[in-house]
Amino acid sequence: MTLFEASGLTRAYRLPRTSLFGPAGVRHAVHNVDLSLPDGHSLGIVGESGSGKSTLVRLLLGLEHPDAGTVRYRGRQVRPGRPRDLRWLRREVQVVLQDPIGSLNPRMPVGAIVAEPLECLGIDGNDNS
Ligand SMILES: Nc1ncnc2c1ncn2[C@@H]1O[C@H](COP(=O)(O)OP(=O)(O)OP(=O)(O)O)[C@@H](O)[C@H]1O
Numbered sequence: 001m002t003l004f005e006a007s008g009l010t011r012a013y014r015l016p017r018t019s020l021f022g023p024a025g026v027r028h029a030v031h032n033v034d035l036s037l038p039d040g041h042s043l044g045i046v047g048e049s050g051s052g053k054s055t056l057v058r059l060l061l062g063l064e065h066p067d068a069g070t071v072r073y074r075g076r077q078v079r080p081g082r083p084r085d086l087r088w089l090r091r092e093v094q095v096v097l098q099d100p101i102g103s104l105n106p107r108m109p110v111g112a113i114v115a116e117p118l119e120c121l122g123i124d125g126n127d128n129s
């Protein structure tokens, strides 16, 4: 079974204008990427800073719309949209961020930090099953 399958993934960002009448530049972060990750395998994506690694991961997770291409997880298409429409993916695929401590909100009580992902996934805290 293939976990992730991407085909023709492309994402460009518009850059801020540098002159009043000149055209806005475009940064091609990810261009025409195909990848296949079979169950039980690992895939390392290596590249210099700014080469598009994080953009590729955001596209795989449906956190961004590709300009072109498709992503499938276990054969099901990942379509960015409302968070609730991607719950099926969020239940199985999680990100471990480079700086996880930096992504915690120091003002949030521990209980709220633990409860938030459960609420987002629609897991009822009173359900003992
Ligand atoms: N939201 C955005 N708006 C505009 N440009 C962006 C945006 N996100 C990424 N970029 C640009 O796209 C390119 C790829 O960025 P990305 O963050 O994917 O690279 P990276 O390989 O993850 O880099 P690093 O190793 O530093 O984390 C960079 O030139 C970056 O400036």
Ligand SMILES: [Mg+2]
Binding pocket: 053, 054, 055
């Ligand atoms: Mg990155």
